[in-house]
Amino acid sequence: MTSSTALTAIPVDVLLMAYGQGFFPMAHDDGEIHWHCPDPRAIFPLEALKPDSTTARFLRTGRYATTFDCEFAAVMRACADREETWIDERMITAYAELHRQGHAHSLEVWSGDELVGGIYGVALGAAFFGESMFGVNNAGKVAFHLMADRLRDAGFMLFDTQYLNSFTERLGAIEIPRSEFQARLERAIQEQAEFA
Numbered sequence: 001m002t003s004s005t006a007l008t009a010i011p012v013d014v015l016l017m018a019y020g021q022g023f024f025p026m027a028h029d030d031g032e033i034h035w036h037c038p039d040p041r042a043i044f045p046l047e048a049l050k051p052d053s054t055t056a057r058f059l060r061t062g063r064y065a066t067t068f069d070c071e072f073a074a075v076m077r078a079c080a081d082r083e084e085t086w087i088d089e090r091m092i093t094a095y096a097e098l099h100r101q102g103h104a105h106s107l108e109v110w111s112g113d114e115l116v117g118g119i120y121g122v123a124l125g126a127a128f129f130g131e132s133m134f135g136v137n138n139a140g141k142v143a144f145h146l147m148a149d150r151l152r153d154a155g156f157m158l159f160d161t162q163y164l165n166s167f168t169e170r171l172g173a174i175e176i177p178r179s180e181f182q183a184r185l186e187r188a189i190q191e192q193a194e195f196a
Contacts, residue, residue: 039178125189
């Protein structure tokens with residue numbers, strides 16, 4: 001993959017080819033979209049993910065309503081609504097088309113009629129590439145753990161989170177060498193996992 005793209009939305013076939021090779025795009029401050037394939041790579045071990053006590057209480061009490069694949073673009077825009085973001089209009093256009101074609105998914109968390117949390121990502125075979133999440137008052141963690149439950153139930157083998165940071169580490173992310181990630185990815189995209 002080249003390091004950047006022109007100032008247009010990325011075509012779906014290019015995105016799918018890139019994800020299949022372990023690359024993902026991010027909009028940079030220079031106005032271009034650059035391709036990343038970090039070493040080490042951060043993943044969430046699906047079998048080991050457990051909510052903290054506060055999030056578990058939110059999940060048990062059903063404080064929030066949730067939907068799946070109902071407000072994909074709204075989740076992306078909420079994820080982009082921060083001081084520093086790699087999500088611009090080209091990314092939203094490209095991923096909304098991925099979603100329309102069934103390759104990208106979102107989980108939304110609601111407090112009444114207000115969207116208060118969500119997560120979105122790309123599905124390829126039995127690999128899910130978590131792109132971003134947002135939330136207020138623990139709603140983001142609720143979205144994350146409900147998405148993890150869906151991934152396990154659907155038979156996904158790989159939950160990618162790209163880079164490790166303090167937040168993803170608290171959620172349970174670990175780093176593995178890129179070579180190991182590529183081997184896991186190759187196996188996962190040969191399998192088929194489908195959301196119910």
